[in-house]
Amino acid sequence: LEDSDLGKELARAFKKRKIRTLTGAKLEEAQAGEKSVTASVTTDGKTETLEAEVLLVAVGRGPLTDGAGLEGVGVKTDRGFVTVNGACETSVPGVYAVGDCIPTPQLAHVAFAEGMLAAEHAAGKNPTPINYDAIPRCTYCVPEVAAVGLTEAQARERGHDVVAKTVSFGAIGKAVILGEGGFCKIVTAKDGPILGVHYIGPRVTELVAEAMLTVGWEAVPEDVAALIHPHPTLTESFGETALALAGRPLHTG
Incomplete structure (x- = not known):
């Protein structure tokens, strides 16, 4: 779902906070006790029993269109969507x-945009179609994760000659003050536009809007490098990464 570098950094942050992460694991069963929950989990063929205060189940959601009478009026569906x-x-x-009843990203801000698009089209206007590649994605964990556009792997899969640059939040004064670590990564096409921007760190869900504009407007790193970002702020991470891609790094190597 997100750039692999974000996952690696988040795993390191969790480990530092003594949070154990099991990926690719299968929950076999769970039992609720008076004061705790036990769960049987299989990872890489090995089964173990875990005990915790609470068990949070987050398995996603699907469309609830059965029985809505859509078939009766001719509205087509695919696997419920x-x-x-x-x-x-x-x-x-x-x-x-x-x-959420159509097969697009299940995000509130996507639904808002789709509602406006549908209303304007129904009113006879000619609204701009939604560019789903340019929709920001936010994960509200600690540290936060935010991204927009293509991951590095997706960009390569689509045939782009990719250039990517990452700037650590260790080079950003405001991030050092906040003390959570993290980075900004920009993925571009060689001699071409910015294809994706990926953040992990404090308050990055507030930073991704600027990245959304650059991806949506197909800006090149030189366009962003020409902009002056205020100091000390977390927004400098975006400017510093663009400067590095433009061949003019300021506070980074």
Whole structure:
């Protein structure tokens, strides 16, 4: 879902806080006791029993369209998701669907945008289609994770000659004060636009909006490098990374 470098950094941050992470694990069973919960978990063929105060289940969600009468009016679905075109219009002209019942990112801000798109199209206007590659993604853990655009792997899969640069928050004064660590990573096409921006660190969910603009407007690193970012702020991480990509690093090597 996110750039692999973000996952590695988050794992290190969790380990530093003595949080154990098991990836690719299968929950076999769970039992609730009076004061704790035990869970049987299999990882790489090895099963162990874990004990904790609480068990949080986060398995995602799916569309709840069964019984809504969609088939009766001719609205097509695929595995429960309503099929729509670029204006969020269903197979029945004049009928629209937005949000979690269509196969797009299940994020509130995506649903807001889809609702506006559908309303404007229904009103006879010609709204700009949503660029789903330019939708910011935020994970509210500690440290926070935020990203927009393509991961480095996705950019390579799409055939881009990729150039990527990462600047540690250790070079950013405000981040040093906050003391959580992290980095900013920018993925670009060689001699081309910024394809993706990836953050991990304090308050990065507030920083990703600037990155969204650059990805959406297909800015090149030199465009961002020409902008002056205020000091001391976390926004400097974006400017420093762009400067490095433009061949003019300031506080980084």
